[in-house]
Amino acid sequence: MLNRLTLQKRFTLVAAGLFVLLSVVLTFALLMRASSLFTLSELLAQNGADISSSNEETFSALLRSARRTYLIQSTLILFALLTAGTVLLWFLTKKMLRPVTRLTEVIENIDEDNLPESVDMPYKNDEVIKLTNAFNRMMKKINNTMEGQKRFVQNAAHELKTPLSSIMTNIEVLEMDENASVAEYKEVLSITKDNVERMNELVKDLLQMTQLEQKSQTTFSFKEMSIFNPELLEEMKEKGIHLEQKGDTRLTGSKPLLERAFANIVHNAVRYNRKGGEISIICDDDEITIADTGIGIPADKKDKIFEPFYCVDFSRSRSLGGSGLGLSIVRQIFFQHDIGVSVESEEEKGTKFEIILNS
Amino acid sequence: MKLLIIEDEQSLRDALCKGFEKLGYAVDTAGDGEAALSYYYGGLYDAIVLDLNLPKMDGLEVLKAIRDENEEAKVLILSARSEVENKITGLDCGANDYLEKPFHFKELHARIRALLRRDYKIRDNEIKTRDLTLNLALKKVYSTTGEVALTKKEYGILEYLMMNKGRTVSGESLIEHVWDSKVNVFTNAFKVHLTSLRKKLPEGVIGTIRGEGYYVE
Numbered sequence: 001m002l003n004r005l006t007l008q009k010r011f012t013l014v015a016a017g018l019f020v021l022l023s024v025v026l027t028f029a030l031l032m033r034a035s036s037l038f039t040l041s042e043l044l045a046q047n048g049a050d051i052s053s054s055n056e057e058t059f060s061a062l063l064r065s066a067r068r069t070y071l072i073q074s075t076l077i078l079f080a081l082l083t084a085g086t087v088l089l090w091f092l093t094k095k096m097l098r099p100v101t102r103l104t105e106v107i108e109n110i111d112e113d114n115l116p117e118s119v120d121m122p123y124k125n126d127e128v129i130k131l132t133n134a135f136n137r138m139m140k141k142i143n144n145t146m147e148g149q150k151r152f153v154q155n156a157a158h159e160l161k162t163p164l165s166s167i168m169t170n171i172e173v174l175e176m177d178e179n180a181s182v183a184e185y186k187e188v189l190s191i192t193k194d195n196v197e198r199m200n201e202l203v204k205d206l207l208q209m210t211q212l213e214q215k216s217q218t219t220f221s222f223k224e225m226s227i228f229n230p231e232l233l234e235e236m237k238e239k240g241i242h243l244e245q246k247g248d249t250r251l252t253g254s255k256p257l258l259e260r261a262f263a264n265i266v267h268n269a270v271r272y273n274r275k276g277g278e279i280s281i282i283c284d285d286d287e288i289t290i291a292d293t294g295i296g297i298p299a300d301k302k303d304k305i306f307e308p309f310y311c312v313d314f315s316r317s318r319s320l321g322g323s324g325l326g327l328s329i330v331r332q333i334f335f336q337h338d339i340g341v342s343v344e345s346e347e348e349k350g351t352k353f354e355i356i357l358n359s
Numbered sequence: 360m361k362l363l364i365i366e367d368e369q370s371l372r373d374a375l376c377k378g379f380e381k382l383g384y385a386v387d388t389a390g391d392g393e394a395a396l397s398y399y400y401g402g403l404y405d406a407i408v409l410d411l412n413l414p415k416m417d418g419l420e421v422l423k424a425i426r427d428e429n430e431e432a433k434v435l436i437l438s439a440r441s442e443v444e445n446k447i448t449g450l451d452c453g454a455n456d457y458l459e460k461p462f463h464f465k466e467l468h469a470r471i472r473a474l475l476r477r478d479y480k481i482r483d484n485e486i487k488t489r490d491l492t493l494n495l496a497l498k499k500v501y502s503t504t505g506e507v508a509l510t511k512k513e514y515g516i517l518e519y520l521m522m523n524k525g526r527t528v529s530g531e532s533l534i535e536h537v538w539d540s541k542v543n544v545f546t547n548a549f550k551v552h553l554t555s556l557r558k559k560l561p562e563g564v565i566g567t568i569r570g571e572g573y574y575v576e
């Protein structure tokens with residue numbers, strides 16, 4: 001029952017209860033003491049009378065009435081004080097709880113369209129300040145996430161707009177000519193198909209990014225993973241890329257997710273490699289190194305490659321079919337598995353990914 | 360009229376080039392920022408279509424380089440960046456117009472026409488001289504007896520002369536604005552086109568000033 005009341009009412013009730021209990025005990029003790037003090041001889045002495053010469057009945061009545069008056073007076077004063085104290089307590093708690101009420105008002109006004117960076121802290125050295133700080137920290141995280149989401153959606157839209165523009169312009173330019181030849185139609189159709197395929201790849205990657213939850217955990221060896229799919233092997237053969245693989249190690253986690261992460265790294269190693277280049281995959285107990293002899297990454301762009309939609313060279317990546325999501329998928333999967341990854345690269349020489357297990 | 364189209368996405372670049380060539384423009388294309396500038400320094404363009412995400416040199420840098428040299432050049436930014444901030448930056452850097460991708464080709468053409476009209480104090484899509492009317496939107500020419508069928512080059516020459524109505528235009532300048540940079544046009548080839556154009560038009564529309572050039576009154 002108590003839990004359903006407001007904090008202010010609870011404070012007041014508990015404090016008033018304690019208040020009542022203490023004062024009742026105290027008053028009761030005093031009254032008991034008083035009743036034992038009001039003895040016949042004292043009363044007679046107070047009234048300047050002599051016991052022997054007095055009427056015992058008169059004294060007895062006098063005594064009773066004095067006792068009653070005292071009892072009534074003390075009880076009345078007690079209740080008056082209790083009431084006043086409780087009312088005072090009610091207002092004092094209200095004042096003390098004002099920061100909480102204000103914080104509540106501010107938070108109540110927050111919705112998805114109105115996300116403040118932080119809430120003001122009108123009081124210092126207060127428990128409320130801790131709450132406000134915690135709330136502000138949470139708001140910051142939410143804001144960052146929202147901002148990241150917004151950027152992500154903008155980037156995704158941007159990536160989809162380019163193939164869309166190309167399809168639209170090609171069709172509209174074809175339509176300008178009423179007597180376009182079959183060859184022209186075929187050309188526009190093939191351009192449209194290429195662009196649709198690119199959008200399809202992007203949509204697939206976008207979906208993958210939202211479906212990275214861990215499935216069943218298993219322990220398996222690096223070599224058990226199927227990283228090289230037929231398309232990748234085909235691409236390697238076309239470019240005449242030599243693969244060197246040494247050692248093996250055991251991994252724990254979701255096999256399909258880790259396969260995808262390693263496949264993305266290897267795919268980049270193939271995609272950005274030179275003709276007749278090399279790829280080496282070396283496994284130690286707690287480290288896997290994947291190195292290529294490709295175009296490399298400029299030093300100032302190294303930190304950005306794991307960001308969604310970041311491509312070192314936009315048009316080159318686009319013409320090679322990159323969506324810009326590959327490495328950010330890698331980062332997310334490794335993060336879930338507590339796997340660390342670092343990059344070393346030299347332009348025109350190659351790139352080396354160091355994957356540290358159990359980091 | 361000669362356009363420079365700077366766009367890194369090849370299939371879009373080719374489509375734009377084809378579309379504008381169908382409309383009778385002379386078109387040069389560039390796929391990256393550096394190539395764009397070398398084209399720009401080497402030719403005379405009536406309008407430039409510029410993408411912002413370019414390899415080698417960002418679109419905005421290209422725009423600044425163009426503006427450093429020429430404050431009159433007409434530049435339309437064609438970009439997938441749709442946020443208001445990007446449009447503001449683009450226009451503040453000196454672009455004359457900003458069109459967001461994906462776009463309709465007809466709208467792009469209309470905006471290019473609007474840009475081309477600016478210099479010539481022409482508010483209408485139709486330019487008239489004597490009994491001749493030239494429609495810039497339809498790319499057609501009409502005389503009192505009906506439409507005059509012109510080839511693209513003939514139309515291009517007449518359009519440029521009509522846009523510069525009342526001014527004398529040199530033969531070199533006409534070649535610069537009507538032919539793209541891929542072909543080497545000799546004065547003779549130009550004169551062949553001019554002669555056949557004159558034959559199709561009422562007499563005396565295109566006047567000649569020896570040693571200086573040609574004019575339309």
